[in-house]
Amino acid sequence: MEVTTRTPITPYCRPPAGSQPPSLYAPYRASIKRAPSRPLIVLPDTLSEITGPLYGHEQLGEKDNDLTVQHTGEPIGERIIVCGRVLDSNRRPVPNALIEIWQANAAGRYRHANDQHPAPLDPNFSGAGRTLTDEKGGYRFITIKPGSYPWLNHSNAWRPAHIHFSVFGNAFITRLVTQMYFPGDPLLAYDPIAQSVPDEKARERMIAKFDLETTEPQWAMSFNFDIVLRGPEHTPFET
């Protein structure tokens, strides 16, 4: 069958070697039985890969990006701002990107039935938020600094404080789920999840930066976290 109208397919860049974690990283024990043992099959981008769900029209709730006002009282802990931009690898802003976050409370406990850490839940903190990036790719959350917590991966294992991020870009293959860490956290060096990324510079991209400029006096410290999604290899229609 001959097809006359076509969408030009600009392939998406592939991340440099070592900048993404492997599927199997034995120090992270849960990866051992959940990583494929056969090589992946390289798939040239088709329409199925370069399209994906788009946002921008959905009604997000007013309180969705402020995790400190979702209940009647204020949550306990250190109030912080987390803000930044979503860019593609060509430094282009990604507007209308849906960002979803979730995290433990200040005591290191998630509001989840499977979290058995003997730390208190906070009746005023759910730990989930969402927002859309603006036309410059910018976003902003207000939340509570999450606590560290123990887990069972190895003897005396503790997760560094982190906020989970889920981001949709323009294409199904630019989908990113990551974790944001805090600068100077001594647990990072011992954490197999963060250390699964071989390249040190790429690893540092997951660590937010304290930012005095967006810090609000007498109110909240701010952490800057820019997120980079895969971009097209080249931009054919640039003028």
Added chain:
Amino acid sequence: MDLVPTPSQTVGPFFQIALTTKEHCVTCLAGPKTKGERTWITFRVLDGDGTAVDDAMLEIWQADSNGKYNHPDDRQPKALEEGWIGFGRLATGEDGSCLLETIRPGCVENDTVQAPHLTVAIFARGMLKQLYTRVYFAGDPRNDQDPILALVPSYRQDTLMAKPDSARPGHWRFDVRLQGDQETVFFDV
């Protein structure tokens, strides 16, 4: 490429509080009146021991019954069916399974003609980055001409085929085996 993309990290064990709450799960890709053949796919995710993965999230991306994606970059000269969403998000239950309601997709035609398929991204605790696979429909004669299936060794193509549930018309089954002899084909996209 100018900037290095942010590394992926596992979705972890607690994503359900944000990503797959009742409000944010999308278990049906179509509106109530969307035209096409209603189709249900039961997915099941299994680890390298064949144990059910009860904490996985599946995201689905699919073209409508005409093979058209709900996206402005899709320039195929076809109309999008009314009510078509095309995106789904499901969490597996205790038995590692989840049920998707959709419409049987059409062929995506661009440089090539692709057989009807769904694209699936799999996330879970223990997975440092998502895996991508595709669901095709067993017995569809167009599979023989599909350019992506042609890249897959023939002895592994069966792992990409949803199987009809003979007891229930319109129902299909698709197992995602993360590791092992019957390992599902995953794509480097």
